[in-house]
Amino acid sequence: MSPSHPVSPTPSPTPPTTSEVAPLTAGVGHYENFPVASWLCPPRLRPAVMAIYHFARTADDLADEGDASAEQRLAELAAFRQALDACLAAPSGAPTNGRWPHIFGPLGRAMREHALPGALLHDLISAFEQDVRHTASGHRYASTAELLDYCRLSANPVGRLLLHLYGISDPASLQHSDQICSALQLINFWQDLSVDLPRGRHYLPADALQRHALGIEDFLPGAAAAAQGSPCAQQALVSELCAQARGLMQMGAPLVHRVPGRAGWELRLVVQGGLRILDAIAEREYRSWQTRPKLGRADLPRLIWRALWM
Template sequence: MQAFSKPAQPPSGAQPSLSLAQTHYENFPVASLLLPAHLRHAVTVIYQFAREADDIADEGHATEAERLQALQAYEGELQLIQAYIQPSLPLFMALQQVVRTHKLDVQLLLDLIDAFKQDVVKTRYANIDEVLDYCRRSANPVGRLMLQLYGSDTPQHCLWSDQICSALQLINFYQDIAIDLQKHGQTGRVYLCQDEMQAAGISEQDLRQQRLDATWEVFFLHNVMRAEDLLLAGKPLGRALPGRIGFELRMMIAGGERILHKLKSCRGDIYHHRPTLKAYDWLLILLKALFKQ
């Protein structure tokens, strides 16, 4: 497909929806009322773009070729924006206006598409470097885009943001081990490091059979603690950013910490105790964001 050709429709079963924010379970707030009013539209447009592209990679029953074609079409729309040419789809017209208004780096959006393409074709990760490289493109761009919206994308802030976003991505991997095994046809996706699994004596068959013993618990908690270390490393950003923007971020960090607490409490049994946030959890998150971070 030519880079600037009119994009094809998303594959069957992965049609974009105007209510994606309501139909997808999210652990962390998106474009909440805590954000300054002048940023809510931009955050909503960016979120819808990312959610739709992610659904093309993950949802429905399209073939691998159809998914890649649809994602290539989205990439073509972004390249039009990057070249200061008007795109053809309404979502990308809105995205172009957001990019122009807030002077956003389109490459960050292209990095997201690159990560979604990778999800279509890559289902195993040899080591932590490969996992973190995926996080660099699948999660970190969102944090950097938010910093650009806030006008706070200093090198230090970007480093902290990358650590937070990568940590939240890892947390999502660990709570969704069973769900990811059901994706991508018969093969499933495994975001756990293959070299670490082999060293620990854990096989993919163990994952499918929901192995629960001391060896699995130690291995699982090792991964959870790595995500926690990353989240703690980026935590100063929650106080570095001012006002409601900083409070929104502290809510996200506290949400991540609450999920980490639940992951550690389940001691590896994410098959029967997948962490979710309930009303009581949100109260704790609110209090922590207000007083403890």
């Protein structure tokens, strides 16, 4: 989770980064500056895409913004879940008299028009609840498998919701969507080590740390590290995790040929944006626990060129 900022439903002049593409295709880890319902999205689907986005972003704010305690955040998320249940039960999709009519009014209309699967929306709330509990308890993921199980709740539902809007439901496409979404969530984690770790969010899997004889403390500010240009265990671990994420992304990439029209081209840019973030981490010698790599306008031509050749 991360702080959210105002988002415009118009195309962004900057290329898609992992943080920017995540809300619509990779989950709910980040929501900053994403061109929601951009010109690449079919106009008839833009209201539904916007409704899903604002639902996820509001849940993210409840779980992450301000100075509330973990207990208060969980209580807010429980109320948000109750509002979702009321929205699902409303026969006409009209907004309820609850606290978030601006969220559940549009979402309710999208549910009725497109028969959105409510279970996937519940999964997103479960992911935020898990994040709140794990951050409060200092939980550390035991393995990449456990981390991927978290992605099943935090990332994969959004991709499946979008495929549902496009009328795509075959098992191969759903699997590829999950692979892309989980890969982007993992890329998000390895891109944001310098942000998450000081805030008590631990996504580095314990089994990988053990293989490299490392602990979380080795990635915190002030930890000893090799001189610039010299290999170190931290770099080797980040390199390994990035390689796993790249492999997962490449496994899911064939989905771009199944999503029709402009949406398929948007997905190509999503995939290439995630892969380019991995390139940026590599170019910084896998030291993303020290500085957060990000993309700029100069990356856009490369993303478009790579998308053309997928």
